Each structure stands twice: as structure tokens, then as C-alpha cells.
Amino acid sequence: MSQDWPSWLPLRGNLRELSAYGAPQLPADAVLNTNENPYAPSPELAQAIAARVLTIASTLNRYPDRDALALRTKLAEFVNNLSATSFTSKNIWAANGSNEIIQSLFLAFGGGSAIGFTPSYSMHPLIARVCQVAWTNGSRRADYSLDIDSAVAQIQSSKPSLTFITTPNNPTGSAVTLEEIEKLAINTPGLLVVDEAYAEFSDEASAVTLIEKYPHVVVIRTMSKAFSFAGARVGYLVAHPSVIDAMFLVRLPYHLSALTQAAAEVALDFSTELLATVDQLRSARNQMAQELEELGLTVLPSSANFLLFAGFEQSSPELWQALLDRGVLIRDVGLLGYLRVTIGNVAENKKFIDSLSACLGVEI
Known part of the structure; x- marks a missing residue:
């Protein structure tokens, strides 16, 4: 209410x-x-994080690395290991959960409209509204699966700056195949934003493998779900370096704390366990x-x-x-x-x- x-x-x-x-x-x-x-x-990971935080604590009078370079480098290595890609830190942006990533995309690229296919992640249209970006609720089939041909037609009709696809989709759980995402990429103006918060639970290949061929494809990931790291609030964006450069224009100064960066770096060292x-x-x-x-x-x-x-x-x-x-x-x-x-x-x-x-x- x-x-x-x-x-x-x-x-x-x-x-x-x-x-x-x-x-x-x-x-x-x-x-x-x-x-x-x-x-x-695990207790081992908790102890490793605590030890790293103890080291960082003596430097908290100083601002953190505002570019989170070490964390972004580790995230690039993690993505490369999963998807056989060759990203560097220039392809990665890290923030306080994937919601800050979504907000930054609207702030940087929301000069036009945006579209997503509902029901889907409810924060997409909510953040759009907060950022004063016109949002279109695209339609799905009666069983809530995504009709790609219909989606293409809706995208071409609305001509958005930002198109959001969530796979696996929340709240339905359905996945969009890589071939279907590529079809969308071919027919999408602006940026095609693929929200992969639950990607690790899916058999589908990640859309990060499309970025080299389609630089307007951007992929949102999170450490909250598969990584058991929801309390740390770390999300990240995988994209062409030009997209990442635009994130610098809209970020808040020192937006990712030294403690968050340190904890996430340690967690990535334990990625196999997590x-x-x-x-x-x-x-x-x-x-x-x-x-x-x-x-x-x-x-x-x-x-x-x-x-x-x-x-x-x-x-x-x-x-x-x-x-x-x-x-x-x-x-x-x-x-x-x-x-x-x-x-x-x-x-x-x-x-x-x-x-x-x-x-x-x-x-x-």
C-alpha cells in the first residue's frame, strides 16, 4: 500500500x-x-574474511580504491574461468548489489525509454521510475515463457534505449537460450541488458560470450545467490569497456567500501568451495x-x-x-x-x- x-x-x-x-x-x-x-x-572462509578485514581496519581513515581495481580484476578472472572468455578489469564494473548496477544503467543510458517483459524482476520498472525513465511492460505468453519473435516485435515498436531480459527469470525460473538472446541482440537498438542473477543454477551458457560480437550486450551478475554472499551486497556488470567507462560518470564517489571490496576478493579466492x-x-x-x-x-x-x-x-x-x-x-x-x-x-x-x-x- x-x-x-x-x-x-x-x-x-x-x-x-x-x-x-x-x-x-x-x-x-x-x-x-x-x-x-x-x-x-565455511568457518575457513569466515576466518579468512575476518583476517583480511582486520588488516583493512587499520586503514579505514583513508578512502577505498574508488575504482575497485583488484576486485574487478578478480571478477574478470572468475568470469573467464566459467565462460572461456578473455575479459579484463576494463570489462567489469562492481557495485553494491546488482540493484546499484541497474540504477547506474538507467542513470547513464536512460535518456530514452526502457522495456522489460513481465512478470520479471520487479526492481527493473521500479528503478526506472525512480530514475524518471519511461518504462514499457512487454508481454509474455500465457504460461509466462518468453516468445522471442513477439519480444523482437515489441522492441522494434518501442525502440527503447534499454531492453531488459532476465534469465533465469524471476519469479518464474524460466531460462532464455543463448541462441534466443543472440536473436534479440541482432534486433535490439540501444543496450540489451541480460540480468543473470541466477545464472549459476542454469545449464544455459552465459550471455557474456556474446559481448565480443555484440558490444551492446551487457550482463548483470551477482555474488548474492550462488556465492552465499547476499549480506555483503556485491553485484557486477560485464560489458564492453565503453559501457564501463560510462559507469564512472554516474557512480557516487567511493561507492564500494574497502571492507566490501576486501570481503569479496577473499570470497572469490574461495569460489570453488562456495x-x-x-x-x-x-x-x-x-x-x-x-x-x-x-x-x-x-x-x-x-x-x-x-x-x-x-x-x-x-x-x-x-x-x-x-x-x-x-x-x-x-x-x-x-x-x-x-x-x-x-x-x-x-x-x-x-x-x-x-x-x-x-x-x-x-x-x-
């Missing part, structure tokens, strides 16, 4: 009807609503999808670390509340008849399935 703002407050008119973004942060036995990785960093949970979560995702179907529910195919499901008789808010009453917090994403659940650890997943079956009156 939007807030009743006082008349004396000179809030911009296009913000008055908005509500602040945020999933409910409520106490629960199983917190499965924000797509976090349920597995905490990404080891991905296969575990993918397997648990597939098992949970099967269990949901055995309860008589419809589950959308997912390449992410969450599932969108439907087929229950209660309204979405009613079932959401019934689960919360049993200690399980999932996400009502605002789609009529659907709810979204993040894949948790073994105990959390069991708690969810047991609670859901009880709410549905189905024995398991």
Missing part, C-alpha cells in the same frame, strides 16, 4: 503512489522467500518440484534456485498466511493463483512440504 504523504513534503509526483520494495522480514522456522542460498560460508552448493540446490529443486506435483500442484520449469507453483484452491494470500502460521515464510509475488518458494536446506524443504501438504489437506 502506498503511504499517505504530508502535503508539505515536496516528494516527486511519480513517487507518491509507490510503496518501498522489500520482501517481508518475519520470524519463521523456514525462511524461503528471498532466494538466498541457505548454506553459510559454488559447490549449486549442484546440491539444483538437485533439491528438482526433488521439490516432483514433490509439489505429487501434491497435485502445477510447477513451472525452473533453472533458478526457486519454484513458482499454482493449482491450490485457496487464494495466494490465504495460503501464504496459512504457511506462515505453520512457521514457513515463502513469497506472494502478486501473480493471481501463484506462490514462489526458495530452495532451502534439507530441513527447511521438508518443513515446507509437510506444512504445505497440511494446508492443502493432502496426506504424504
Whole structure:
């Protein structure tokens, strides 16, 4: 619900009807609503970060490296190892979570309009509005999958400066193939922004492999999900150096703290350990999808670390509340008849399935 703002407050008119973004942060036995990785960093990684932070602490009277060069170099090496590319720090921009990356893109390139295909990540249109960029809600198929030919037609009709594709998509979990992204790139004016927050959970090749051929393709990644690093708030952009240079024009001074940079650099040294949970979560995702179907529910195919499901008789808010009453917090994403659940650890997943079956009156 939007807030009743006082008349004396000179809030911009296009913000008055908005509500602040945020999933409910409520106490629960199983917190499965924000797509976090349920597995905490190892004691070894925690100790390594603490040791690095202790070193950095003695220099906190000085500003951090405003270009985050060491972190950007490590991120380039990480991407290269994953996708057999040859990026350098000049191809990487790092910021406080992928949302700051999105905001910076709007600030730098939002002189025209932007389009995305909903339902998708709700922060794209919200940040566009905050940045006063005209946003078009592109359409999907009835099953929420993306029709590439239709998407091309919509892009060519609106002629946006920024086109957003989320793959795997949030909240549906569906992935767009590399061939489909290339078709979009061929037919997209301005920048084609590929949001890959959940890419590590997908079998599809990353769109970073298209950047050399299509320099207007830019890819947003994050350390929050697969890296179990949501609390550190580190996102990054992979793009042509000209795009990265534009980020310097709109960044805030010293926007990435010395502590954040240091923690992220250490985490990248532990990338093999951190990404080891991905296969575990993918397997648990597939098992949970099967269990949901055995309860008589419809589950959308997912390449992410969450599932969108439907087929229950209660309204979405009613079932959401019934689960919360049993200690399980999932996400009502605002789609009529659907709810979204993040894949948790073994105990959390069991708690969810047991609670859901009880709410549905189905024995398991």
C-alpha cells in the first residue's frame, strides 16, 4: 500500500503512489522467500574474511580504491574461468548489489525509454521510475515463457534505449537460450541488458560470450545467490569497456567500501568451495518440484534456485498466511493463483512440504 504523504513534503509526483520494495522480514522456522542460498560460508572462509578485514581496519581513515581495481580484476578472472572468455578489469564494473548496477544503467543510458517483459524482476520498472525513465511492460505468453519473435516485435515498436531480459527469470525460473538472446541482440537498438542473477543454477551458457560480437550486450551478475554472499551486497556488470567507462560518470564517489571490496576478493579466492552448493540446490529443486506435483500442484520449469507453483484452491494470500502460521515464510509475488518458494536446506524443504501438504489437506 502506498503511504499517505504530508502535503508539505515536496516528494516527486511519480513517487507518491509507490510503496518501498522489500520482501517481508518475519520470524519463521523456514525462511524461503528471498532466494538466498541457505548454506553459510565455511568457518575457513569466515576466518579468512575476518583476517583480511582486520588488516583493512587499520586503514579505514583513508578512502577505498574508488575504482575497485583488484576486485574487478578478480571478477574478470572468475568470469573467464566459467565462460572461456578473455575479459579484463576494463570489462567489469562492481557495485553494491546488482540493484546499484541497474540504477547506474538507467542513470547513464536512460535518456530514452526502457522495456522489460513481465512478470520479471520487479526492481527493473521500479528503478526506472525512480530514475524518471519511461518504462514499457512487454508481454509474455500465457504460461509466462518468453516468445522471442513477439519480444523482437515489441522492441522494434518501442525502440527503447534499454531492453531488459532476465534469465533465469524471476519469479518464474524460466531460462532464455543463448541462441534466443543472440536473436534479440541482432534486433535490439540501444543496450540489451541480460540480468543473470541466477545464472549459476542454469545449464544455459552465459550471455557474456556474446559481448565480443555484440558490444551492446551487457550482463548483470551477482555474488548474492550462488556465492552465499547476499549480506555483503556485491553485484557486477560485464560489458564492453565503453559501457564501463560510462559507469564512472554516474557512480557516487567511493561507492564500494574497502571492507566490501576486501570481503569479496577473499570470497572469490574461495569460489570453488562456495559454488559447490549449486549442484546440491539444483538437485533439491528438482526433488521439490516432483514433490509439489505429487501434491497435485502445477510447477513451472525452473533453472533458478526457486519454484513458482499454482493449482491450490485457496487464494495466494490465504495460503501464504496459512504457511506462515505453520512457521514457513515463502513469497506472494502478486501473480493471481501463484506462490514462489526458495530452495532451502534439507530441513527447511521438508518443513515446507509437510506444512504445505497440511494446508492443502493432502496426506504424504
